[in-house]
Amino acid sequence: MYKFLNFRWRPLLFVLFALSICGLLPLVLGEYYIHILILMAIAAVFAMSLDILMGYAGLPSLGHAAFLGIAAYGAGLVTARYSGGWTVGLLLGLLSSVILSATFGLIALRVRGLYFLLITLALAQTLWGAANRWGSFTGGYNGLRGIPKFLEFGGTTIGAFYAVITIALALGALMYLVTRSPFGMSLQGLRDSETRMQALGYNVWLHKYLAFIISAVFAGCAGVLSAFYKGFVSPFDLSLAVSAEAMLMVILGGSGTLIGPILGAIVIVALRNLLSVFMDHWLIVLGLIFVLTVFVAPNGIVAWFKYPKKKITLKPSNQQRSEQGTKVVVNEAVVARNQKSLHSKSELIDKTEQQIALKVSGLSKSFGGMVAVKAATFSISEGERVAILGPNGAGKSTLFNLISGHLRPSAGSIELFGTSIDHLPSYHRTRKGMGRTFQITNLFDSLSVIENVRIALSSTYQKRTTIHRFANYFTIVEREAVAILADANLSNISSNRVDELSYGEQRQLEFVMALALRPRVLLLDEPTAGLSVSETKLIVDLINQLDPKLAVIIIEHDLDVALNIAERVIVFHHGEKINDGTPKEILEDKTIREIYLGKIGSD
């Protein structure tokens, strides 16, 4: 029985439940209330479509009404003016949403945050102005009338009610699938951390662009529904008021959930229709609802019902966990995975000679007048463990960002296994086998541990843009995610949210995610910074257990850690490489002692 309540079946149950409730409602309610229910359903579809963009992809927009409006106009014009059928109207309406969003997306996605809001708002207002003034085509201020009411089956509101509710529930179920698919997970990843997504090999821009278009198509569905139900479209459908109200519905209900926008739509549509009967100035009340929402339900109504999750699994203390960590945990899946990865690599690499994994020549970066990295030149062979040492501000992290592609170099070139990667964006370098961790923990905070790993794995299995299946339903990915977490001793916290984890656990997860991509070159940016002694030991052990063919470059401040891991040390100072040798040579070098400990005998 419990199995039927897990999240794969929950939406189906919800749909069945909603269908049966809705099936019965017209028996008890009058026609006016049925009309309100229909408006609620349409508003809910629209609010959910905005939430895909806002709550899931983290791109709040104030111009979403443009996509609803243009689809309504598209469908309305074809059917009312050119006597097209409902299929032509529907297709043309949705097509206009797609074209419009593909165009707007090119413009608006060049910026982010408040700028994105501002630009979507301004673009939508352009259309609103056009619909108002271009009277000969759109009907102007008075709107477009005479659209056939295709949804009124049997010519009654009840007929329309059953039609709209069925379509709305189907659309809701589709959106549920989209948000839980690997693509939907990638959007939530983007919302939490774009740089991490790049480091995992995701094309961030493309995913945002697709999300923009997909949410516009769902908004377009709401628009077509509205046109075919009301038989009427007006410039109001394109206006800021509609966009802002949808945003209110999403936030009032709870963004980042799909039930939230449904609740928000029900509350707002109900209040508007019930209150405007009693008062002339409903907009004052609506204004107050906007203000009150911010104070009373900043995280949405949904949050009122969510209690902080109690951790059911008893977490062992860090001490115990690190003791476990020193033992090699034998796990069949892990062994299989390692063998598989070794196998796949041995095909690529000639075992007899060590190939050069990464070659950096003349790499420089200056910020304005400040030279952060000056003509860095070195190469690292396959299987080598190299530490990069240097005091603060030596340009170590900048060097990493240049190699991984998060920064563009001022000069110089980088080769990965003999091929130049200078022109590749960072996500493409990841796909070529470059993995990295970040100095400051960079994870998807609002997702669970296993979801983090799943996003990383979906990238390697090229399930990045899969949209029609649930993310946890890819057996290979799921099995491997479980295995990886077991391997790292994180199984007991796999369903905890990342922001509930201890710092040590987060660092460990960061490491595990970089490895999940099976990189051939791994860049570790201070993996042990801020960790306790036992946690540090755990990470060092993990690094020492890595595939011996993997080339590892590690930035480390802690000399003990660096010397424990590295067989070669490169020292940077003021952006320049000043030494390159074995740990022993480095320790004996006089200039390096001076940098770290100061000159003997100087003032």
Added chain:
Amino acid sequence: MAYWGPHILNGLAFGALLFLLSSGFTLAFGLMKVMNVAHGAFYMLGAYLSLWLFSLTSSFTLSVIGATFLVGVLGMLSEKYLLRWFHLQDLPQILLTVGMAYIISELCLVFWGGNPMVMATPDWLSGAAKMGPIYYPKYRLFVICISASVAIMLWYLLAKSKLGAIIRACVDDEEMAGAMQINTQRLFVFMFGFASLLAGFGGAIAAPYIGAYPGLDFEILPLALVVCIVGGLGSLPGAIVGSFLVGMIDALGKAMFPELSYFTLFVPMILVLAIKPTGLFGRV
């Protein structure tokens, strides 16, 4: 010249009005990262208040000053009692300002009804001035002069005065400015009030030119947005150049393609976005 002169002057006058409108919007954004959706409503309120005060005092100067002051106080109150609690939180601030815009515009409808109102031009500014071959309404020339003086005053305030130095410090690093004994909270209240005051002043000055009518708020707001997108959000020179460009393109566009007016406004915006997404003078 006789044909294009008035159109160019129209562009200048409309640009001047746009500057009064958008300078406040851009200041509030630059300093506090507030995207004030109620800015258009503040402008409309300024117009209605000056009309109302004019009907009481029948003095143009008094009604403009009074309306400007009242809108400024309203701005300060809304920062102090509403926006402050959500400093740097985009979405709550947007919801708040949308709510404020709805309440203000509906209250204007309650108090002043639905009919468009235009203020009588004061005697000393009515009629047309003769400039070479062209006759041009004196009031619009007055708007151009007023806006130019506001621009100079703002430039002096931001670039030369001590207050300007404090504001620039807060824009760069608010926490550090706080550590330098600057009362950032009071500064924000003051500056948001000042930004609203500029909107109210724009509305009051435009009362004899454009007037006030329901729906003006959300009709005028996109113009402020377009100016800021073209010029770059948070930048005063950006607001000046953006207002000038948008005003000119609007006036000349209206002369050349009358049926596409309003639409022509957005052409410069899309061009600028395609080339430099942060606007001509925008940072980051």
